[in-house]
Amino acid sequence: MKTTTVLTPARHRRPSATPAGAAIGVGTVAGIPGPPREGAAIIDVETVTGERFRGELTTSTCHGAALDLKPGVVVAVRFHPDRPTDLTLADDMIAARAAFDHRLIRKGITTAAKIDLVRRGNRSQAVVTAMRATCHLIEDHREITVDLMVARTDGGQFAARETAFIPAASLASVAPGSVIAVYYRTADESAIAITVAKA
Template sequence: MPDTHLIAVVFLVFVALGAALSGPLVGWRAGAESIAAPANPSVAVGTVRTVSDRVTIDVESVSGQRFVGRLRQHADDHLVADLRPGVVLLVAFDPDAREALSLADDMVAVRAAFDRMLLRKGLLTAAQLELIRHGTRSRGVVTGMRATGGAREDYREVELDLMVRRPEGGQFPAHETTLVPASALGELAPGSIVEAYYRRGDESAVAVCVPPN
């Protein structure tokens, strides 16, 4: 599955915990009438492959395994009735019977799973992830951007100069080297606004979130 879809999912978990972002994405909390997920599920990212009697999904687990599974819910279940090929969603599965999938409904588990995936793929450092998880959320205005030439899959390494707004008023300059989706490079021109995270009392480091375009 393209990492641009993965980062879109992760961005929402960080910022909106389930709201739609850039490509098609669906997240639900399973209702009482849905089929129960396994007691100790693994969480993964799925891309809908086909929709017939059952919904078939291409899955990438947090450990990097790729396989094809099917939702336990029938395609006519109202919880999955809007699914179409290409939609990205969060799924849960039993590692001992991974072909049987359920919709992931534990956002804490989902967030932890994607934290591990981001670190494993090298898309964020542990320090950046710590700021996003526990820092102050704000916005930064891009004042300069330079591509370093570094790349990882569909991401490009850039150096960003920012003016970050303090929630209580005022702003401060920051410099951040980060990986961003290649499709978003055009959105980082001077004057662009990005999500920025930092710790109050320590403005020496920031982390930015840039979704795919």
């Protein structure tokens, strides 16, 4: 999981760009049709409640962004419940991030506490001193246990152990000796969260 969005305090937030009645979902590009549908992207969508359906993005609805889409890419999409197969890219980033987070929590890949730690904790780096992959899998995520030496943001370091799900393709990035991003709170170093980018 890689979550770097910083939420703006409520008094400074701009009004939501999501139209009334529209919903946000997490989409995975399933394919790019050729002519005469060139410029369209077929998207497999999962809503925050777990409903799945297939829709379509076109260059006319995402301002050319479909040109950068390829199978396997994950995007936040917006749709109207009455026309779920007509998709646009989500332009409300707060709602889009919430949709991604809710999906990860519902699947058991992370927890609300871990997401809150990434959003509000101190961001630092840690050296992996040991890593063990368990037999637990959730979709394309593998559970690991890592021992870390975490650098404090105000100097010094502390040892920590964390169990987390990461993309299975990213196991090499948590091999002993690797440096990864870590989040913690100064007042409680017993809880940490790690983020590993999908390879």
